[in-house]
Amino acid sequence: AQTVTQSQPEMSVQEAETVTLSCTYDTSENNYYLFWYKQPPSRQMILVIRQEAYKQQNATENRFSVNFQKAAKSFSLKISDSQLGDTAMYFCALSSGTYKYIFGTGTRLKVLA
Amino acid sequence: GAVVSQHPSWVICKSGTSVKIECRSLDFQATTMFWYRQFPKQSLMLMATSNEGSKATYEQGVEKDKFLINHASLTLSTLTVTSAHPEDSSFYICSAEDRDNEQFFGPGTRLTVL
Numbered sequence: 001a002q003t004v005t006q007s008q009p010e011m012s013v014q015e016a017e018t019v020t021l022s023c024t025y026d027t028s029e030n031n032y033y034l035f036w037y038k039q040p041p042s043r044q045m046i047l048v049i050r051q052e053a054y055k056q057q058n059a060t061e062n063r064f065s066v067n068f069q070k071a072a073k074s075f076s077l078k079i080s081d082s083q084l085g086d087t088a089m090y091f092c093a094l095s096s097g098t099y100k101y102i103f104g105t106g107t108r109l110k111v112l113a
Numbered sequence: 114g115a116v117v118s119q120h121p122s123w124v125i126c127k128s129g130t131s132v133k134i135e136c137r138s139l140d141f142q143a144t145t146m147f148w149y150r151q152f153p154k155q156s157l158m159l160m161a162t163s164n165e166g167s168k169a170t171y172e173q174g175v176e177k178d179k180f181l182i183n184h185a186s187l188t189l190s191t192l193t194v195t196s197a198h199p200e201d202s203s204f205y206i207c208s209a210e211d212r213d214n215e216q217f218f219g220p221g222t223r224l225t226v227l
Contacts, residue, residue, distance in 0.1 A: 033214065043204065045157075045218035091156060100147065101208075101216065103156045 002027045004094050006104035013082045014112050020067075021077045021107045023092030032096035034068065036077045039106075040088040048090070051075065082111045115141045117209050119219035126197055127227055133193045134222045136207030142187035143209035147216065148180075151204045163190040197226045 003026045013019035025034070036048040051059045051068050058066050063080045079086055092104040116139040126132050136146055144165045149157040161182050162170045169182035179201075181193040190209075194201055202225050208216040 037218075042220070043151075043206075044220045045206065045208070047215070047217075050215070095214070095216075100162055101157075101159055103158075105156045 002029075002094055002096065002102045004092050004102050004104040006092055006107050008107045009105070010108045010110070012110040012112055013079075015082055015084060017082055018078060018080045019082055019109065021079075021090050021092075021109065023075045023077070023104055025073050025075060025092070025094045027073075027094060027096060029096035032094060034066075034075045035093040035095070036064070036066070036075075037091045037093060037103075038086075038088045039091065045091075049077065079109075084111050084113060087111045115139075115209070115211055115217040117207065117217045117219040119205075119207055119222050121222060122220060123223040123225075125225045125227065128198055129196055131193055131195045132197055132224060133191055134205055134207075134224075136190045136192070136209070136219050138188045138209040138217070141209070141211050143190075143211065144187060145210040146184060146190040147208045147210070148182060148190070148192050149206040149208070151206060151221075153204075157206060160192075194224065197224070199226045202226045 005024045032053045034051045038046045038048050049059050049061045049064050058068050065078045067076045089106045091106045095101045118137045120135045146163040148160045151157045160175045163182045163184040165184045171177045184190040204221050204223050206221045208218045210216050
């Protein structure tokens with residue numbers, strides 16, 4: 001079975017500062033993908049960043065980057081230069097060939113002006 | 114990026130009636146679509162995987178006779194909530210998977226059963 005754990009139900013950060021959201025996971029698969037999704041108040045799920053497990057290099061997308069520690073099964077998301085529009089629920093997700101998309105419980109991020 | 118639509122965006126129905134929700138991939142073909150349920154302030158829970166031209170695969174605990182899924186074409190999957198009851202009230206989200214195994218999510222459908 002696969003599990004995804006997000007241990008921070010809520011976080012806040014000052015505008016322009018940096019924040020890191022944590023995620024740990026467990027899987028018996030060798031090939032899998034990890035994702036961070038953003039769900040703003042509109043509830044539209046938006047892909048923030050994606051990481052293939054076989055790639056050692058951490059994925060980055062503009063202000064968003066991950067720290068992928070495969071041995072520790074950790075996949076944290078760093079948001080740099082936080083903006084008010086970053087306020088949302090953030091979900092970590094794991095997907096593999098056998099198990100499709102398991103989501104963590106989410107972290108509610110609030111960016112403060 | 115790829116676009117997935119859902120219709121309706123919200124629906125209110127009486128207890129005992131059936132409701133159909135459509136999920137469409139607008140600019141790509143999706144052999145696989147997924148249906149999720151999300152309760153307020155909770156995470157997404159996968160209900161079923163919908164494969165074009167074959168029967169859907171339901172997750173444990175999801176009643177297949179209550180949540181009927183049809184994936185008749187490469188761009189359309191439907192979820193029918195049969196004999197709806199108030200406990201079926203929820204936010205239902207679909208997603209479509211492209212050839213790169215990336216999922217694109219629909220905007221969701223809020224179902225309220227009176």
